Amino acid sequence: MIPNKQLTKNFFLHEFLKSQTAERNPAIKEKQYSPSETILLNIQTVANSLQLIRNFWKLPMHITSGYRCPELNKAIGGSNTSAHTWGGAVDFEPLLKTGEEAGGEEYLKIAGWIIKNMVWDQLIFEYGTIECASWLHLGKIPPDKYPKERKQFLCIGNYTQGKYRNCRIENGRLIII
Numbered sequence: 664m665i666p667n668k669q670l671t672k673n674f675f676l677h678e679f680l681k682s683q684t685a686e687r688n689p690a691i692k693e694k695q696y697s698p699s700e701t702i703l704l705n706i707q708t709v710a711n712s713l714q715l716i717r718n719f720w721k722l723p724m725h726i727t728s729g730y731r732c733p734e735l736n737k738a739i740g741g742s743n744t745s746a747h748t749w750g751g752a753v754d755f756e757p758l759l760k761t762g763e764e765a766g767g768e769e770y771l772k773i774a775g776w777i778i779k780n781m782v783w784d785q786l787i788f789e790y791g792t793i794e795c796a797s798w799l800h801l802g803k804i805p806p807d808k809y810p811k812e813r814k815q816f817l818c819i820g821n822y823t824q825g826k827y828r829n830c831r832i833e834n835g836r837l838i839i840i
């Protein structure tokens with residue numbers, strides 16, 4: 664297991680490794696907390712992006728899932744091609760200054776800002792409702808594919824019958840395409 668370390672002003676490595684499923688399974692935990700140097704570099708790139716978002720919005724961001732070793736990804740039923748498996752993605756919830764979870768307005772504003780201002784491959788408005796996601800997924804592309812970002816903005820939830828759909832933000836609302 665590698666020791667925790669500060670990646671950026673506000674984010675630490677273990678926030679990107681932490682997983683309740685891994686905590687309950689020692690074999691998965693050992694792998695999950697021992698990422699390779701390459702994966703660590705990818706996690707750093709994602710942490711840098713998340714720090715840019717945090718700096719602009721001046722809101723704390725709670726990471727719900729960062730890197731997932733293949734064993735963990737399998738255990739939680741994640742997609743084989745998920746950018747989480749090479750450290751290229753993060754799921755996060757913006758928090759209000761009071762520490763409560765942000766509302767739909769913040770989710771949509773932050774998603775809109777990412778689309779306009781950041782280098783990103785996939786942005787997913789995940790679960791919750793069409794007004795307010797439960798979390799945002801921000802995915803980068805592997806360094807060897809740079810700069811071929813797909814710039815896919817997707818949403819998934821009951822309102823899409825559990826399927827990924829393309830979407831856009833218009834007048835502060837999420838529109839499924």
Ligand SMILES: [Zn+2]
Pocket residue numbers: 728747752753754800801
């Ligand atoms: Zn994700």
